[in-house]
Amino acid sequence: MEIAKLPAEARARRAAEIREFLRSRRARVTPADAGMAVGDGHRRRTPGLRREEVAVLAGVGVSWYTWLEQGREINVSGEVLDAIARVLRMDGVERRHLYLLAGLNPPQTPPATGRRVPDELRQVIDSWLPRPAYLIDRHWNLVAVNRAAELVFGYREQDHNCLVTFFTGARYRSSLVHWQDAARAIVGQFRAEAARYPEDAEFGRLTADMCAASPEFAEIWAEHDIRDATNGTKTVAHPEAGELTFVYTTLILPDLPGHRLMLHTPATGTDTQERLVSLLQAAVTQPG
Numbered sequence: 001m002e003i004a005k006l007p008a009e010a011r012a013r014r015a016a017e018i019r020e021f022l023r024s025r026r027a028r029v030t031p032a033d034a035g036m037a038v039g040d041g042h043r044r045r046t047p048g049l050r051r052e053e054v055a056v057l058a059g060v061g062v063s064w065y066t067w068l069e070q071g072r073e074i075n076v077s078g079e080v081l082d083a084i085a086r087v088l089r090m091d092g093v094e095r096r097h098l099y100l101l102a103g104l105n106p107p108q109t110p111p112a113t114g115r116r117v118p119d120e121l122r123q124v125i126d127s128w129l130p131r132p133a134y135l136i137d138r139h140w141n142l143v144a145v146n147r148a149a150e151l152v153f154g155y156r157e158q159d160h161n162c163l164v165t166f167f168t169g170a171r172y173r174s175s176l177v178h179w180q181d182a183a184r185a186i187v188g189q190f191r192a193e194a195a196r197y198p199e200d201a202e203f204g205r206l207t208a209d210m211c212a213a214s215p216e217f218a219e220i221w222a223e224h225d226i227r228d229a230t231n232g233t234k235t236v237a238h239p240e241a242g243e244l245t246f247v248y249t250t251l252i253l254p255d256l257p258g259h260r261l262m263l264h265t266p267a268t269g270t271d272t273q274e275r276l277v278s279l280l281q282a283a284v285t286q287p288g
Contacts, residue, residue, distance in 0.1 A: 011073075014071065014101060014103075015070070015071025015072070016071065017071075017101055018068070018069070018071045018098075018101040018102065019069055019070060019071050021097065021098070021101060022068070022069045022084075022088070022098075023069065025088040025089075025090060025094070026048045026049045026050075026051070026054060026088060027047045027048040028048055028089075029048050029049050029087070029088055029089055030048060030049070031049065031053065033089065034049060034053070034057055034087060036053065036057075049087075049088075051065055051066055051069060054084065054087055054088065057087040058080070058083040058084045058086075058087045059083055060080055060083070060084075065084075068084075068102070076102045076103070076104060077104075078099070078104060078107060081095075081098055081099055081102055081104065082095070084098070085098055093254070117135060117143060117144045118255070118256075121135070121144070121253070121256075121261070122144060124261070125144050125145075125146045125261070126146050126147075128146055128148070128263060129146055129147060129148055129280065130148050130273070130276040130277050130279075130280045131148055131246075131263070131264050131265055131266065131273075131276065132146065132148040132149035132152050132153065132246070132262075132264040133145075133146045133148070133149060133261065133262065133263050133264065134146065134149045134155060134261075134262050135256075135259060135260070135261050135262070136162055136259065136260055136262065137258055137259050138193065138197060138200070138257075138258030138259070139161065139202055139203070139206060140161055140162040140163045140190065140193075141160075141161050141162075142155055142160050142161070142162065143259065147280065147283070148264075148276060148279075148280060149264075151279055151280065151283055152236055152238060152241075152244060152264075152276075152279070153165075153172060153236070154169065154171045154172055154175075161206075162186075163186065163190055163206070163210060164210070164213075166182075166183070166186055167183070167210060167213070167214040167216065167217050168213060168214065174237075175236050175237050175238060175239065176234070176235070176236055176237075177235035177236065177237055177243070178235065182234070183216060183217075183220055184220055184223075184225060184227075185227050185232065186227075187217065187220040187221055187225065187227075188225040188226050188227030189227045189228070189229035190207075191221070191224070191225070191226055192226045192227065192228075192229065193229065194207070197258075207221065229250055229260075230249070230250045231247070231248060231249050231250065232247075232248055233245065233246065233247055233248070233267065234246045234248055234264070238275075238279070240279060240282070241275040241276070241278065241279040242275055243270075243272075244266075244270075244272045244275055244276065245266070245267040245270045245272050246264040246265060246266060246267060246272065247264070247265050247266075247267050248262055248263065248264045248265075249262075249263050249265070250262055250263075251263065
């Protein structure tokens, strides 16, 4: 929402927040930190950088920066905010906060490169046992999978894309209960995800490949349905464990932009938990 359209009380709170936020960021950056020559004659009354110094280093007018720090309703651009964030040595979270306080949508964070999973996150995924858990990137490629997800869904780490597996994997299709309903949900979720990254051509390539490979995907994709991917219910008719019903939750990971952690919990009122334990125990005792 534009600042001018906010209620007066909300505008006042935002003005106070951006004032205190920018002052606190200035106070922690010394002239030496900013690469400025430090004079040895006069005592500085201002901790950190002065407003005038921030303006000069960011390439903006002193009056304009003063108005920004005062929370006035002025025109701002992403380029100028980036320059200020650079001068004040803001990290990604602080830069996003500055954008929001200034009334702009924060830019999309570039996707994390590579597939290395932090040790702490790997521990969370593995400790979710006997319940299934897995990590996917923005294109729904599987990045990390625990043993329960392998056994229940047939996933293999760094081997499958969730969307591809859903529509082309014989085992997944035959085991998922209410496949048609789930198909519409997953396509709607993927369309919503693709809309978040209009500059990412990989979504278009993957969509075209799926339309060519699966007439059912192409038919559902043409409906332009949009779904929420944060939570839902999934039932699997497992060939060995029988019917397993899960409630799944999606967690966004700020430290891994574009990645999501999918956690599955046995649905209450079912014996899914007991069946899961038996399935994993049988897998441990099987030879090879």
